[in-house]
Amino acid sequence: METIKVDLHNHFSTMSRVLDPNKVADRVRETLGEGGICALVNYDDRRFEAFAEKAEPHGDRFGNAVYFPDRKVTIIKGEEVPTLQGDLLVLGLEEGRHLTPRKELDWSLCEARDNDGIIIIPHPYFHSNVGSALEKNPENLKNIHAIEARNGNASACANNIADYLWYSTTTMGKFGKYSGRVGWLSSSDGHSFREVGSSYSGICRFDF
Numbered sequence: 001m002e003t004i005k006v007d008l009h010n011h012f013s014t015m016s017r018v019l020d021p022n023k024v025a026d027r028v029r030e031t032l033g034e035g036g037i038c039a040l041v042n043y044d045d046r047r048f049e050a051f052a053e054k055a056e057p058h059g060d061r062f063g064n065a066v067y068f069p070d071r072k073v074t075i076i077k078g079e080e081v082p083t084l085q086g087d088l089l090v091l092g093l094e095e096g097r098h099l100t101p102r103k104e105l106d107w108s109l110c111e112a113r114d115n116d117g118i119i120i121i122p123h124p125y126f127h128s129n130v131g132s133a134l135e136k137n138p139e140n141l142k143n144i145h146a147i148e149a150r151n152g153n154a155s156a157c158a159n160n161i162a163d164y165l166w167y168s169t170t171t172m173g174k175f176g177k178y179s180g181r182v183g184w185l186s187s188s189d190g191h192s193f194r195e196v197g198s199s200y201s202g203i204c205r206f207d208f
Contacts, residue, residue, distance in 0.1 A: 001204050001205070002035070002204070002205045003202045003203070003204055003205075004035045004036065004037065004202065004203050004204075004205055005031075005032040005033055005035075005036050005037075005197065005200045005201075005202060006032070006036070006037040006038070006187075006200060006201050006202075006203055007028075007031075007032060007036075007037075007038045007039070007187050007188050007190075007196060007197050007198075007199065007200045007201075008037070008038075008039045008076075008078065008089075008091060008120065008185065008187050008201070009039060009041055009078065009080075009089055009120070009122055009148065009151070009185075009187035009188065009189045009190075010038055010039060010040065010041060010078075010187070010188050010189070010190045010195070010196055011040075011041050011043065011047075011189075011190065011191050012024065012040060012047075012190065012191075012192070012193060012196065013047075013191065013192065013193075014191045014192070016045035016046075016047050017047070017050075018047075018050045018051065018054055019040075019047065019050075019051050019054075020054075021051060021054055021055035021058050021059060021066070021068075022058060023193070024038075024040070024051065024055075024075060025055075025058070025059065025068040025071045025073055025075070026071065027193050027196045027197075028071070028073040028075065028196060028197070029068075029071040029072070029073050030197075031196050031197025031198075031200075032073065032196075032197045032200060034071075034072045034073070035072055035073070035205070036073045036074075036197070037073070037074045037075075037076060038073070038074075038075055038076070038196060038197070039075075039076050039077070039078035039091055039187075040075050040076070040077065040078060041078035041079065041080050041089065042077070042078065042079045042080065042098070043079075043080045043082075044082070044101065046098075048077040048078070048079075048095070049095050049096060051066070051075070052066050052077075052095055055068075055075075059075075063094050063095055064076060064077045064092050064093060064094050064095065065077065076091060076092065077091070077092065077093055077094075077095065078090070078091050079091075079093055079098060079099060079117075080122065081099045081100075081101055081108055081112070082101050082102055083101075083102065083103055083104065083105045083107075083108045083130070084102060084103065084104050084105065085104070085105040085128070085129045085130050085132075085133040086105075086124070086127070086128025086129045086130035086131075086133070087122055087123070087127075087128055087130065088105075088108055088109070088112060088119060088120070088121065088122075088130070089119075089120040089121070089122040089148070090112045090115075090117035090118065090119055090120070091117065091118040091120065092116065092117055092118050093115055093116075093117050097115060099111050099112060099115065099117075105130065105133050105140065106137070106140060109140055109143045109144075110143070112143075113143050118145050118146075119143060119144050119145050119146075120144070120145060120146045120147070120148055120185060121134070121144055121146070121147045121148060122148040122151060122187075122189065123148060123151040123153070123154045123158065123162070123189065124147060124148070124161075124162050124165055125154075125158040125161045125162055125165075126151060126153070126154035126155060126158035126159075126162075131161065131162065131165050134165065135165070138175040138178045138179075139178050141169055141175055141178045141179040141182065142178055142179060142180060144179070144182055145182070145183055146182060146183030146184065146185045147162060147165055147166040147169070147182055147183070147184065147185065148162065148185045148186070148187055148189075149162045149163040149165075149166045149184050149185060149186065150162075150163070150185070150186035150187070150199055151186075151187065151188075151189050151199070152187065152188040152189050152190065152195060152198050152199035153188075153189045153190075153191075154189070163184075166182060166184050169182040170182075184201075185201055186199050186200060186201045187199055187200065187201065188200070
């Protein structure tokens, strides 16, 4: 069994621009190590698509991710989608596929699911009302794969409330009957290279 470090919410820059693929790969390897996975997250832009096009000579392009065999790290596509209640983080959408912004949360959850996205609730109580919206309509939890209970840019108070929301989705919590299994996630929500991997989750890989 091997533990891999993943930072699944990172923008790399506050500005929408083409990022140097070698600089990105080197930073991910430096902070997350061999096997590390980092999401390059769009927000009303196409930064992952621009990155993937420029990365092609250096990495293997898979449509929703770029693997750099010399560094043994993977950069996956993320999209932070603003809804009327706050943001959703959707991973794994194909290049060129983008969800409709500024819709009702219910609508955006359905669109993300219909596009085979991995649906994460980022910073549910920090610059967002998604946490409160889920408390009012907990049946929506069945469409969610993970809650970002630790966000590197959120306040300690907001993270603690997010952590409790996640706990409420477990079999011991008050929303357990709606949710099934909802993952617990820590990520950086970085907007600079300095923040890459400053908060991360560990996932286990089993070799059979």
